Amino acid sequence: MLDGFSLSGLPALREGRSRAINAENPTGEPGRGGIAASALGASRKGSPCLPWLHAGETVTLAHIHGAGIINHFWCTVTDRTAAGRYVLCDLVLRMYWDGETTPSVEAPLGDFFANGFGRGYTVQSLPIVVNPKRGMNCYFPMPFASEARITLENQHSGDVQGFFYQVDYTALDALPENAAAFHAQWRRQRLTAPAQDYIIVDGIQGRGHYVGTFLALQTLERDWWGEGEVKFYIDGDDAYPTLCGTGTEDYFGGAWSFGGKDAQGAMQEQTYQTPFLGYPYYSRDDDYRNEYFHSECPPMRALYRFHIPDPVLFSSRLRVSLQQIGANEHGLFERQDDVASVAYWYQAEPHQPFPALPAASARAPR
Numbered sequence: 001m002l003d004g005f006s007l008s009g010l011p012a013l014r015e016g017r018s019r020a021i022n023a024e025n026p027t028g029e030p031g032r033g034g035i036a037a038s039a040l041g042a043s044r045k046g047s048p049c050l051p052w053l054h055a056g057e058t059v060t061l062a063h064i065h066g067a068g069i070i071n072h073f074w075c076t077v078t079d080r081t082a083a084g085r086y087v088l089c090d091l092v093l094r095m096y097w098d099g100e101t102t103p104s105v106e107a108p109l110g111d112f113f114a115n116g117f118g119r120g121y122t123v124q125s126l127p128i129v130v131n132p133k134r135g136m137n138c139y140f141p142m143p144f145a146s147e148a149r150i151t152l153e154n155q156h157s158g159d160v161q162g163f164f165y166q167v168d169y170t171a172l173d174a175l176p177e178n179a180a181a182f183h184a185q186w187r188r189q190r191l192t193a194p195a196q197d198y199i200i201v202d203g204i205q206g207r208g209h210y211v212g213t214f215l216a217l218q219t220l221e222r223d224w225w226g227e228g229e230v231k232f233y234i235d236g237d238d239a240y241p242t243l244c245g246t247g248t249e250d251y252f253g254g255a256w257s258f259g260g261k262d263a264q265g266a267m268q269e270q271t272y273q274t275p276f277l278g279y280p281y282y283s284r285d286d287d288y289r290n291e292y293f294h295s296e297c298p299p300m301r302a303l304y305r306f307h308i309p310d311p312v313l314f315s316s317r318l319r320v321s322l323q324q325i326g327a328n329e330h331g332l333f334e335r336q337d338d339v340a341s342v343a344y345w346y347q348a349e350p351h352q353p354f355p356a357l358p359a360a361s362a363r364a365p366r
Contacts, residue, residue, distance in 0.1 A: 016170040021062040023047045028064065049164040053154040062150040062167045067175050070142035075165035076134050079120040081158060086118030089363045090156035095142070096149040097181050102353045107186035108363055109152065111342050113138065116216025116302045117365040119281065126275040127212070127306055140344065143179040155360040180208050180346035185354050188340035188363065195334045197231065197321035201343035204318040208347025209311035218298040218338035218366055224257055227332055228323030235316050243312065248322065252303040253277030276306045298338065298366055338366060
C-alpha cells in the first residue's frame with residue numbers, strides 16, 4: 001500500500017475500502033454519493049461544489065475517522081475575483097492527523113500545488129499535477145492512524161464563489177507500523193539579508209525523510225540569480241551541512257543558467273517540466289502579465305524538485321536552507337531577493353509547531 005505506484009503490482013489484490021469525500025458526499029459514507037437533487041431531478045449533479053467560501057470562514061473539506069491513507073486530492077477554484085485580485089495565496093490549506101491541534105500541512109492553496117504568486121499555471125510532475133484550467137492534483141500518499149482532517153480558510157477580503165474538490169482515500173483496519181505522516185510548510189522572506197541563507201525549513205525534530213521543495217522567487221536585483229547552494233543540515237550538523245549542492249539551477253536539475261538564446265542572440269532562460277524536477281513558470285512568458293501586473297513588477301520564477309527517488313533521510317533533526325548568491329561580469333555577489341517556498345516531508349509524529357503563517361497581505365506577490 002505504501003510502496004507507491006507500479007504497473008507490475010496492479011494485478012495484486014489489495015486490502016481496504018475505497019472512499020471519496022466531496023460536496024456530493026461530504027462524509028464519504030458508502031452508498032451516499034450524489035444524493036442531492038438539481039433541476040434535472042434527484043441525484044443529477046445537485047451539489048457539485050461548495051457554493052461560497054465566505055470571507056474569514058474556515059470550512060472542513062474532509063473529516064475522516066479510523067485508519068486510512070489519502071491517495072489523491074483534487075480541487076479547483078477561481079484564481080481571481082471580479083476586481084482582478086488573485087486569491088490562490090489568500091486561501092490557506094491545513095491538514096491535521098490523528099487528533100493534532102497544530103497542522104502538519106499549512107500553506108497557501110496555490111503554493112501547496114506549486115502555483116506561486118497567486119497565479120494558476122500548469123505543473124506536470126509526478127506528485128503534483130496542475131492541469132488546465134487550475135485542475136490541482138496531489139498524489140503524495142497521506143496516511144493516518146485514527147483521524148484525518150483537512151480545512152480551508154478564506155483570508156481573502158471578500159467571498160470566493162465555487163470551490164470544487166475531491167479527497168480519494170482507502171479506509172484500512174490499521175496502518176503499517178512504519179507509516180510516517182505527511183507534512184508541508186510554507187515560508188517567505190520578502191527581502192533576504194546579504195550573506196544570510198534563506199531558510200526553507202527549520203525545527204524539524206524526529207525521524208523521517210525530506211521529499212520535496214517548491215521555490216517561488218521574485219528577483220529584486222539584476223544579473224544572474226541562481227548561484228546559491230541548497231544545504232541540508234542533518235541530525236548533528238552545526239556550522240556546516242552534510243549535503244551541500246552546487247547551485248540553485250543545479251539543485252532543480254538544470255545547468256548553465258537554464259541557458260538558450262533568443263532571436264537576437266541574448267541568453268534566454270528555458271522553462272521545463274519533468275516528473276521530479278521542473279521550472280514551470282517564468283513571468284516573462286506570461287500572456288496575462290501586461291493585463292494583471294504592472295510593467296515594473298519584479299520577475300517571477302517558480303521551480304520544483306521532488307526527492308522521490310532520492311529522499312533525504314534524517315534521524316533526529318533537519319534544517320534546509322538556500323544561499324542568495326548571484327553572478328555577473330565581476331564574479332559572484334550576495335543578492336537580496338523575495339523568496340517563498342514550500343517544504344514537503346514525512347516524519348514520525350509528533351512534529352514541532354510551525355512558525356505563525358504571515359497574514360494574507362504579506363503573502364501576496366509584489
